[in-house]
Amino acid sequence: MITTLARLLDASLAGWQLTGDVREANEGISLRCNGTDISIERAPRGMPFRWVLMIEGRKRTAASVGGVLRIVRQTLAPRYEPLSLRIAPAPIVPLPVQSQDAP
Amino acid sequence: MIPVSILTGFLGSGKTTILAHLMRDPALSDTAVIINEFGDVGLDHDLIESSDETLVTLQTGCLCCKIQGDLVVSLNDLLARRAAGTIPKFERIVIETSGLADPAPILQGLMIDDGLAGHIALAQVVTVVDAVNGNGTLTRQPEARKQVAVADQLIISKLDLTDDDPSALREAVAALNPSSPLQDVRHGALDPAVLFPRNTIGSNAFNIAETLPAHHAHHDDIATFAIVRETPIAAVALSLFLEVLADHCGADLLRLKGLVRVAENPDQPAVIHGVQHVFHAPEWLDTWPSGDHRTRMVFIVRGISETWISALLDAIEMEVEELASTRTDGATHHSIK
Numbered sequence A: 001m002i003t004t005l006a007r008l009l010d011a012s013l014a015g016w017q018l019t020g021d022v023r024e025a026n027e028g029i030s031l032r033c034n035g036t037d038i039s040i041e042r043a044p045r046g047m048p049f050r051w052v053l054m055i056e057g058r059k060r061t062a063a064s065v066g067g068v069l070r071i072v073r074q075t076l077a078p079r080y081e082p083l084s085l086r087i088a089p090a091p092i093v094p095l096p097v098q099s100q101d102a103p
Numbered sequence B: 001m002i003p004v005s006i007l008t009g010f011l012g013s014g015k016t017t018i019l020a021h022l023m024r025d026p027a028l029s030d031t032a033v034i035i036n037e038f039g040d041v042g043l044d045h046d047l048i049e050s051s052d053e054t055l056v057t058l059q060t061g062c063l064c065c066k067i068q069g070d071l072v073v074s075l076n077d078l079l080a081r082r083a084a085g086t087i088p089k090f091e092r093i094v095i096e097t098s099g100l101a102d103p104a105p106i107l108q109g110l111m112i113d114d115g116l117a118g119h120i121a122l123a124q125v126v127t128v129v130d131a132v133n134g135n136g137t138l139t140r141q142p143e144a145r146k147q148v149a150v151a152d153q154l155i156i157s158k159l160d161l162t163d164d165d166p167s168a169l170r171e172a173v174a175a176l177n178p179s180s181p182l183q184d185v186r187h188g189a190l191d192p193a194v195l196f197p198r199n200t201i202g203s204n205a206f207n208i209a210e211t212l213p214a215h216h217a218h219h220d221d222i223a224t225f226a227i228v229r230e231t232p233i234a235a236v237a238l239s240l241f242l243e244v245l246a247d248h249c250g251a252d253l254l255r256l257k258g259l260v261r262v263a264e265n266p267d268q269p270a271v272i273h274g275v276q277h278v279f280h281a282p283e284w285l286d287t288w289p290s291g292d293h294r295t296r297m298v299f300i301v302r303g304i305s306e307t308w309i310s311a312l313l314d315a316i317e318m319e320v321e322e323l324a325s326t327r328t329d330g331a332t333h334h335s336i337k
Helices: A004-017 A064-078 B015-023 B068-084 B103-113 B134-140 B142-149 B167-178 B203-210 B235-252 B306-328
Strands: A020-025 A028-033 A036-042 A051-055 A058-062 B002-009 B029-037 B055-058 B091-098 B120-132 B153-157 B180-182 B217-218 B221-228 B252-258 B270-277 B293-303
Touching: A004 A020, A004 A028, A004 A051, A004 A064, A004 B203, A004 B306, A036 A064, A036 B252, A036 B293, A051 A064, A051 B103, A064 B153, A064 B235, A064 B306, B002 B103, B002 B142, B015 B029, B015 B153, B029 B068, B068 B091, B068 B103, B091 B180, B091 B306, B103 B120, B103 B142, B103 B252, B103 B270, B120 B142, B120 B180, B134 B142, B134 B167, B142 B167, B142 B252, B153 B167, B180 B252, B235 B252, B235 B293, B293 B306
Parallel strands: B002 B091, B002 B120, B029 B055, B029 B091, B120 B153, B153 B180
Antiparallel strands: A020 A028, A028 A036, A036 A051, A051 A058, B217 B221, B221 B293, B252 B270, B252 B293
C-alpha cells in the first residue's frame, strides 16, 4: 500500500506541475516539494482515520487515499480549490427487482 | 429514456447540411431538433425540415457558454409538452451546436439538470470535420480540437468538394481521438443509424468495447487513453475513484466514458459518463455487449497523465481491498469518506 501510494504521490506532483521528491521511509512516505516537508504514515489501529500527515510540524489526518491527495495538494498548490462533491446519490448497484406482491 | 444526440463541428463544417439530409429520412421522422445559432440572425433552422412544434432555435449566444440554461429550459419544455400531448410524441432529440461550441459544458448541462434526469440519455456525440478546411481549423481552433476529442463518432464531410487526399486530415483527427469510428460523408448523406445507433442507451460504451485506443493520442495537451482492468472493481472503489477525478481534474477531464465490471454485480456492466466534474449515475446494461467483460474506461483529458489515473485507481482499489480484509478479520472498522 505504501509503495502504491508513493507512486501515486509521485505521479500527482508531476500532474500538478510541481517538482519534488517522494520516498518510502520508515514504513511511511516522505515527500519534499518547494521547501515543504510532508511525512505520511498509516494511522494507529483503532483510530477513525487511516492516514496521519505531518506537515511542517502540524498533524493532519485523512480517511482515505483521496483525503491524502487533497491535503497534500492543498498544502503544495494553494490555488487548488477542492470540490465538495460526493458521487453516487443513486444506488451504485441496481436494486433487486421486487415482486409487486411484496409488502 | 429519450436518446439525445449532439451534432457538433466547427463553423462551416457541414453540420446543417447533414442534419437537413437526416431530417428528410423517414427513420428520423419522430425527432425533435434543437439548433443553436451563433449570432442575432439565424438561418440554420430555415434549412431544416421539421415540424415547427419540435424545432427549437436558440440564438444570440453559443450553447456552451451564454445560453446553456436556455438549452435545459428548452429540453424541459419539449419534454413537458410531449408528456401533455400538445406536440407530436417525438422519440429522440438532436441538438446541433453552434460551430464555436465547446461540447463539454453542453454535455455537463444535460447531465446535471434534475428535471432532465431519468427522461433523457446521451446517445452519441457526433463531430463533423470538413475535408476542405478541416486541417487548418484543427490547427488554429482549440474549440475544433475539443469537438473532435469528445466525439463518439467522427464524420469527415465535404469529400465531394475537394480532390485533396484526406489522409492527413484523417491522421490529425485520429491523433486527437483514436477510439471513435471515422466515417466519410459526401453531399451531407449520413446514415441515421450513425446519429442514433440501434442500442442507443450506452451506445457510446459499445464503441468503447470495439475501439479502445491502442496508444496514447496527444495533440497539444489533449490526450486520449484507456484504462483496462481485468478484475472487477468494488462499487465503493469506483465511487471514490470518480470523486477524486472530479476533485482533481475539473475542467481538464473533457470526457470519461466506460464500461465497468462492478464486483457486486459483475454480470451487468455499468456504463459511466463523466464530463469535467460532473458524473452521471451509472446506467446498467442487461448484459455485456461482447465476450470481453473487462472494465474499460476511455479518458479524454487535458494535461492529465495516464500514469496518474492508473496509479490513483490502483491505490484506491488497494485501500478498499485492505479495508475489506480488515473488516473480515474483525478488526477496527474505518469508514472511507
